Amino acid sequence: MFFNGKNLYIEWHEATIPWLKIFAAEPRKELTDCSERTLADLWSAVLICERTMREHYKPDKINVASFGNRLARVHIHIMARFEDDSHFPEPMWGQRQRADRPTQIDRAAFEAKLIAALKQADI
Amino acid sequence: MFFNGKNLYIEWHEATIPWLKIFAAEPRKELTDCSERTLADLWSAVLICERTMREHYKPDKINVASFGNRLARVHIHIMARFEDDSHFPEPMWGQRQRADRPTQIDRAAFEAKLIAALKQADI
Numbered sequence A, B: 001m002f003f004n005g006k007n008l009y010i011e012w013h014e015a016t017i018p019w020l021k022i023f024a025a026e027p028r029k030e031l032t033d034c035s036e037r038t039l040a041d042l043w044s045a046v047l048i049c050e051r052t053m054r055e056h057y058k059p060d061k062i063n064v065a066s067f068g069n070r071l072a073r074v075h076i077h078i079m080a081r082f083e084d085d086s087h088f089p090e091p092m093w094g095q096r097q098r099a100d101r102p103t104q105i106d107r108a109a110f111e112a113k114l115i116a117a118l119k120q121a122d123i
Helices: A036-057 A107-120 B036-057 B107-120
Strands: A008-012 A019-024 A061-066 A075-081 B008-012 B019-024 B061-066 B075-081
Touching: A008 A036, A008 A107, A019 A036, A036 A061, A036 A075, A036 A107, A036 B036, B008 B036, B008 B107, B019 B036, B036 B061, B036 B075, B036 B107
Parallel strands: none
Antiparallel strands: A008 A019, A019 A075, A061 A075, A061 B061, B008 B019, B019 B075, B061 B075
């Protein structure tokens, strides 16, 4: 966990693309089980993560997903996708298309930008 | 298309589970390219679709995803998942786990409920 807000926290997912997971702080199964305040912050955080990933990593596409079929606790995946990544154009849960990108993911500078944007939005 | 709102429209995805696609009316690549109004309606529609699916289909889990790696136009998938469906607990883009559910999807009664809820929310 590198960000711990009032109603949500954010972790990296170990992967060869920039991949974040936003967790609702309250342990709920579905989005519609969450409080209004948590839902508002989740949506704002999704958009802030997307915007910051686009600026920082210049991906070809952003992917967003909320499944929780194994871990029934609300969490949202935000992935920066590249045309030469391991699965593109398949979702990261689909069939592998090629070898991993060799790119190093610069986490520290991105985290600083993201945390600043989240704090500015009072999340 | 069975619902055409001010800023979005909704289609069924042909599948053996209840599966909707919410499209932004404005042709944008990423969520953060959409107008504030479209974003607000998309998020409300996601929650209304989830709530109506839960009430009507009693799924084991709702899945939500926005990829657009092939069709770079903002659209959000909302899926009602069941423990005995073809892919559970994998996402619908993952590896098939078993045969399709034989269940008939009752669309008409669900559509009526969903459209009423969307109209009530002024979407």
